[in-house]
Amino acid sequence: MKEPIVGRIHSTESFGAVDGPGIRYVVFLQGCPLRCLYCHNPDSRPCSTGAEKTMTVDELMERILSYRNFIRSGGVTLSGGEPLWQPQFCQEVIERCHANGLHVAVDTSGVMDPQAPQIRAVLETADLLLLDLKAMDPQLCRRLTGQDNARALQTLRLREELELPVWIRHVLVPGYTLDFSELEKMAAFLKHFSCVQQVELLGFHKMGEYKWKELGEEYQLYDTPSPTSQEMAQAKEIFVRHGLKVH
Numbered sequence: 321m322k323e324p325i326v327g328r329i330h331s332t333e334s335f336g337a338v339d340g341p342g343i344r345y346v347v348f349l350q351g352c353p354l355r356c357l358y359c360h361n362p363d364s365r366p367c368s369t370g371a372e373k374t375m376t377v378d379e380l381m382e383r384i385l386s387y388r389n390f391i392r393s394g395g396v397t398l399s400g401g402e403p404l405w406q407p408q409f410c411q412e413v414i415e416r417c418h419a420n421g422l423h424v425a426v427d428t429s430g431v432m433d434p435q436a437p438q439i440r441a442v443l444e445t446a447d448l449l450l451l452d453l454k455a456m457d458p459q460l461c462r463r464l465t466g467q468d469n470a471r472a473l474q475t476l477r478l479r480e481e482l483e484l485p486v487w488i489r490h491v492l493v494p495g496y497t498l499d500f501s502e503l504e505k506m507a508a509f510l511k512h513f514s515c516v517q518q519v520e521l522l523g524f525h526k527m528g529e530y531k532w533k534e535l536g537e538e539y540q541l542y543d544t545p546s547p548t549s550q551e552m553a554q555a556k557e558i559f560v561r562h563g564l565k566v567h
């Protein structure tokens with residue numbers, strides 16, 4: 321008999337309203353290979369902390385389906401950490417959700433190789449990809465996250481080829497990505513992708529700062545402010561001017 325695939329789960333949220341359309345059951349998977357300076361969930365980054373839950377697909381589906389009536393018009397979002405670090409688990413969950421008529425979004429940084437067969441399989445079957453594009457400039461991306469954006473861009477191109485929808489997410493960090501000329505470049509690039517349905521601009525915040533302290537890790541953005549509402553509006557205007565829908 322086939323061994324059941326076990327997922328490492330950081331946490332779940334039963335009535336998520338910000339990770340895809342409608343009300344959604346959100347599964348935050350444990351583990352992420354990036355090291356974003358602004359990560360508000362640094363405890364979700366290690367592959368395993370010993371504190372996460374482990375669940376089989378059957379166990380997770382039982383939970384998801386107990387909320388079926390509430391998430392019927394929304395669906396399920398696989399988030400993290402980096403969900404594509406556990407591609408087989410994601411793939412099985414997606415297939416089981418589809419068999420139950422549930423829409424599935426995958427919230428990823430695009431750091432995993434989209435040509436690896438298991439990753440590609442998830443990218444081919446997720447109904448919606450929430451792609452967190454960290455930066456357009458590869459050097460800036462490396463400074464901010466530890467890796468460049470090559471795979472994220474390959475991931476976006478793959479979804480374009482497949483004609484499958486993407487929502488771009490982008491965090492505006494003063495001193496890093498809150499740079500209007502960089503945002504112009506990003507908007508000018510994204511407007512050529514018909515798969516991009518909308519862009520979500522997120523202002524940097526320090527809500528996860530205390531977790532860095534608890535983990536004994538150095539938080540480098542203590543003195544970085546959140547963007548002002550005027551800066552957020554200015555950033556939004558750039559994407560709108562390029563014909564993109566901004567959330």
Ligand code: SF4
Binds near residue numbers: 364
């Ligand atoms: S991709 Fe997300 S989970 Fe991973 S380090 Fe960056 S912010 Fe944290």
